[in-house]
Amino acid sequence: MPVVVVGELLVDIVRTSDGAVAEHIGGSPANVAMGVARLGHPTQLACVIGTDERGQRCRAHVEAAGVQLTEGSQSAAFPTSTADATIDATGAATYVFDLNWELPPVALPASTRHVHTGSIATTLLPGAAEVTAALQRGRDLGTTSYDPNIRPTIMGTPDQVRPRVEELVALSDVVKCSEDDLAWLYPELSPSAVMAHWCALGAALTVVTLGGAGVTWRLANTPHEGQAASRTAPAEVVDTVGAGDSFMAGLISGLLDLDLLGSSEARSALSTASLDDIAPALDRALRTSGTTVTHAGAYAPTREEI
Secondary structure, three states: OOEEEEOOOEEEEEEOOOOOEEEEEEOHHHHHHHHHHHOOOOEEEEOOEEOOHHHHHHHHHHHHOOEEEOOOOEEOOOOOOEEEEEEOOOOOEEEEEEOOOOOOOOOOOOOOOEEEEEHHHHOOOOOHHHHHHHHHHHHHHOEEEEEOOOOHHHHOOHHHHHHHHHHHHOOOOEEEEEHHHHHHHOOOOOHHHHHHHHHHHOOOEEEEEOHHHOEEEEEOOOOOEEEEOOOOOHHHOOOOOOHHHHHHHHHHHHHHHOOOOOOHHHHHHHHOOOHHHHHHHHHHHHHHHHHHOOOOOOOOOOOOOO
């Protein structure tokens, strides 16, 4: 019974001031898909990649983690998307995006339990409309989740992006966001106020990651909040690349195992859950992301590693 993730799979091209060029396969939703698969859940990814050499590498990369691409995700009609980052001598990055997001209709298997989306795919036209449609269909088959994962340089202004974010929040059972994203989206509101607002829009569970300070979360059925500390000491951190995506994967996995995601019955259970009921899933998310940051790059740990 699969999890289906809808979103971008692309190649990051990193150019440093010494003239070196390196390519890395990325995309926030793709990282989430690989994280969920590595935690033992059958997972598919609906994306847009070409049949070019980069597209072949992208496909091999996610398949090695156990992720299957949905039908129509790879096509000769477009080249594989890239994010070209030039790093100057101070370490600052300038990005040039070449993105193709002509997302075909997402064929959700009848056995789909959960649909997740986030990041660039949710705001980039023309594919953003099909992301919405897939999320709506996912609600009929099971449950849904969303991570805005804001990219200000290509998404627009906060006033432009906020209505779109809130549209998808209203379609999602679970929403996770970083405190940095919230500060950009809602500069005058605290994380607590935003979580309450998003629960009022329709999300049953809202979660805000606080970097090294851990995480806070809120359920729509209670005015109280839960908090948990980071599971990783600062000295253990190699880098934080992919940490948010790993956290999202661990959260989805934990909630699925608690039967709080994955069906209409699970949606009902989530709507009446207590903060203590949710805590084991947050613990898994923290342990998963905590393992990721002890590795270089967007590492996706297995269940045995956490």
